[in-house]
Amino acid sequence: MTSNSDQPKPVKARSRSSIGAVRSPQSTEAILEAAAAILEERGYQAFTMDALVERAGSSKPTIYRWWKNKSALLRDVYERTALTFVTQPNTGDLENDLIVHLRSLWNWWRTSSAGETLRSLIAEIQHEPKTLEEFRKEFLPRRERTLRKIFARAVEAGDIHDGPAVDSAVSMLTGMSWLHLVTANLENLDYIDSAVAIVVKGLRSG
Numbered sequence: 399m400t401s402n403s404d405q406p407k408p409v410k411a412r413s414r415s416s417i418g419a420v421r422s423p424q425s426t427e428a429i430l431e432a433a434a435a436i437l438e439e440r441g442y443q444a445f446t447m448d449a450l451v452e453r454a455g456s457s458k459p460t461i462y463r464w465w466k467n468k469s470a471l472l473r474d475v476y477e478r479t480a481l482t483f484v485t486q487p488n489t490g491d492l493e494n495d496l497i498v499h500l501r502s503l504w505n506w507w508r509t510s511s512a513g514e515t516l517r518s519l520i521a522e523i524q525h526e527p528k529t530l531e532e533f534r535k536e537f538l539p540r541r542e543r544t545l546r547k548i549f550a551r552a553v554e555a556g557d558i559h560d561g562p563a564v565d566s567a568v569s570m571l572t573g574m575s576w577l578h579l580v581t582a583n584l585e586n587l588d589y590i591d592s593a594v595a596i597v598v599k600g601l602r603s604g
Contacts (some may be wrong), residue, residue, distance in 0.1 A: 421464050428455065428456065429464075430478050433472065434475050434493065435453065436449055436450060437475065438510065438511050441494055442518045445468075452499035453458060467529070468578070469526075469533075472519060475515075476536075477541075479510075484499070484502050484506055484544070487499055487548075488551065490546075490555070492548065492549070492551075492557050493594055497594050499544055500575060501596070505587070507579055508585070516579060517579060517582070519533075519582070542568055542572055545568050545572065546558055548555060549567065556603040557602070558598075559566035563604050564601070571593065571594075572595060574593050
């Protein structure tokens with residue numbers, strides 16, 4: 399007869415959030431989805447880690463193990479959602495591609511929680527040197543990638559010349575867009591067309 403102590407013990411199922419330092423894709427997706435839903439439903443000012451824990455079915459230790467602070471988490475939410483709503487056109491027409499991309503970006507900022515979230519993040523990190531440096535050196539260059547790809551295709555096609563002027567053009571269009579973002583002045587999409595036309599004309603003439 400086998401004693402109870404010899405019987406195999408049932409294995410306790412591990413929760414999605416109990417996998418240690420390695421991120422679970424399912425848990426990551428659940429947390430980012432929950433954060434995005436809270437932002438859309440309640441807005442940035444009502445976003446709290448407690449609300450996120452309840453919505454995602456996760457825990458604060460897990461969240462802070464994977465994202466060192468709220469800013470890092472919300473930057474990931476922003477970039478994940480941008481993949482769906484920000485257009486990355488490739489029509490072969492430099493001016494048109496720039497306009498389509500920037501119009502989709504402004505529209506997304508204006509009609510969703512993305513604009514408010516990014517404005518609030520920018521404001522909050524002004525007195526956090528390390529976070530601000532990370533934002534400037536890592537997040538911002540990633541947000542410029544589509545513009546740079548559009549310009550790179552135009553260089554490859556012989557439409558414009560490569561060089562410092564292209565970097566300046568990226569900075570001009572990014573700066574123009576972010577100025578309108580932080581001042582919540584995103585209604586006049588025709589402004590994009592005028593700015594792009596000026597930049598492209600300058601690149602071609604150079």
